[in-house]
Amino acid sequence: MLGILFAVLTLAVAALSCGVPAYPPAVSRVVGGEDARPYSWPWQASLQYQSSSSWYHTCGGTLIATNWVLTAAHCISSTRKYRVLLGKYNLAAEEQGSVAASPEKIIVHEKWNPYSVASGYDIALIKLTEHVALSDKIKLACLPAAQSILSANTACYVTGWGRLQTNGALPDDLQQGLLLVVDYATCSQPSWWGSTVKTNMVCAGGDGITSSCNGDSGGPLNCQSADGKWEVHGIVSFGSSLGCNYYRKPSVFTRVSAFDSWIKEVIENN
Template identity: 80%
Template sequence: MQPHQHIQIYHCPNRSELTAAFGCGVPAYPPLVSRVVGGENARPYSWPWQVSLQYNANGKWSHTCGGTLIATNWVMTAAHCISSTLTYKVLLGKYNLAAQEAGSVAASPAKIIVHPYWNPNNVANGYDIALIKLSQHVTLSDHIQLACLPPAQSVLASNTACYVTGWGRLQTNGPLPDDLQQGLLLVVDYATCSKPSWWGTTVKRTMVCAGGDGIISSCNGDSGGPLNCQAADGTWEVHGIVSFGSSLSCNYYHKPSVFTRVSAYNSWIKQVMASN
């Protein structure tokens, strides 16, 4: 890792029977997507697999990370979002975190499985993925739907347009929004992202880089949330889990947001869901 590569993990400071009926990756309220630069409020409930992972401190619940609903009782997030000392809950069907919203659901984790090779002292090693088994199945609805996972080992082409979504900071050290945000990020291929002037050896083939234009990026509080990319048939697939970015600033030039590449972990995800 080159000495100037400072990694910032984006913490906040303070498929089941139903899949057949609903499918995955097809929102009831399609997202409003255009090639807009700069984050923007998402259309309400247009990313219905997005969850807010919250922790309890002194009786108050606070958003810490995003996550993705991948089965009616399983949520995928980043390993670095999980602390063994905290109590968590998962909010589903949310758009405005400050509002009471009809149809939203709060679920408690029955168990949380962090990838066994995750090392919090070496984020650049990868394996930044965790699965949360919910204590009960959630009922799918217009506001709560499943994400599709990409085909195993699939790798996105350079400049594929994807959307990062979350309730993370609007800019470096900026405010936390109440409304879910979306931001267009173009995929940067491994050959480019691993150049010394980009992320160098910090980035691995089990990761996805996206962004790096110096304008738009994920930021603190987006961690664990999805990188949503539209497949040829129009369904949305979650290709990435927000993992890390530059500690210099969220949208530092040639330091794209780095995501755990979901397609590198399909077999691990299936195995965990089958054995728990």
């Protein structure tokens, strides 16, 4: 009972101090990815795996509590050893104030099917071995209200260290890209994603110019709420096999608001 109370309090405290960067992002209406302002998305995580004695970026993630990181289920492999980097801007540089945290456990949604990403449930939570100290470079993301749906053409930003273009290079500096939300009625049309997209997903982009790409997986879709706080409405899930910036094939995200109760339940029980 005390554990559940603590978990609820943890999320309640997180909600009070979330979504407000010390270094506000430069959110000009730039089409196409661009370098983010350093540390302006302070909940962005880099999920890295170990190979030999080196660590390699594989996916993004979002810090939602001082010891919990939200990512995509397809980012997780039971055969790999992971770490989470927080407070990072340039992955190739030593940066003061950054933290490398070890996972205590990783919980993948029980309905996730690795052979069918289009089935949905592409969500996982990483519990860190220790609580991370928040700072001007490490802050918590806000989560949206349960079941809330973004309206069409809401301007959001996808952030990550994914490839700059299809089969392109991986950047050292954190990137951001402006994406406009495509409503489910449009995105599920046959000439768009059709039945591949589900109601527990969010579509954004599809203009043929800006999108998420390989390496952005698991990272946040950041949308600003009416009170000015940034909420993470999506987790980068999949895009078109035809290429990253394909017309009428918007980036598809796991819709965070559809998994509000699952997130709370996992944190309460672990």
